[in-house]
Amino acid sequence: MxxxxxxxxxxxxxxxSLPMRKQKEWEAHAAFMxxxxxxxxxxxxxxxxxxxxxxxxxxxxxxxxxxxxxVRLSQGPWTPMRLLKTVSxxxxxxxxxxxxx
Numbered sequence: 779m780x781x782x783x784x785x786x787x788x789x790x791x792x793x794x795s796l797p798m799r800k801q802k803e804w805e806a807h808a809a810f811m812x813x814x815x816x817x818x819x820x821x822x823x824x825x826x827x828x829x830x831x832x833x834x835x836x837x838x839x840x841x842x843x844x845x846x847x848x849v850r851l852s853q854g855p856w857t858p859m860r861l862l863k864t865v866s867x868x869x870x871x872x873x874x875x876x877x878x879x
Contacts, residue, residue: 781821781870782847784837791860797830806855819850834865 793801801807814820823837841847844867856862 779840779842781872782839782841782844783866783868783870784823784839784847784851785826785865786835786837786851786862787865788833788835789860789863791856792862798825799829801856801861802859803855803861807861810854814850835862838870 791802798804799808811820811823815823819839819841821838821840823839824835825832826834826836839847841850847867848864851857851864854862
């Protein structure tokens, strides 16, 4: 299955006065992301920078195509709440390291 790099930004629903783990629906978001990782959809991911101050997050995913990625991310609680929005989805050819299929 191909690898993709997804960059998401914290959106208009993000409350910058609160840490990440205190945002609305944190438990539901964490459960959704943990399940996606357990299923092998998310290979690696997290904030780019400090957990609470980072404006963007990055995920490495295994998916057959971008359509599958869009569907999966739309099912997460933070997408419709506008806490996160997708900035880019790009295919990634892994030549070095441990992500080879």
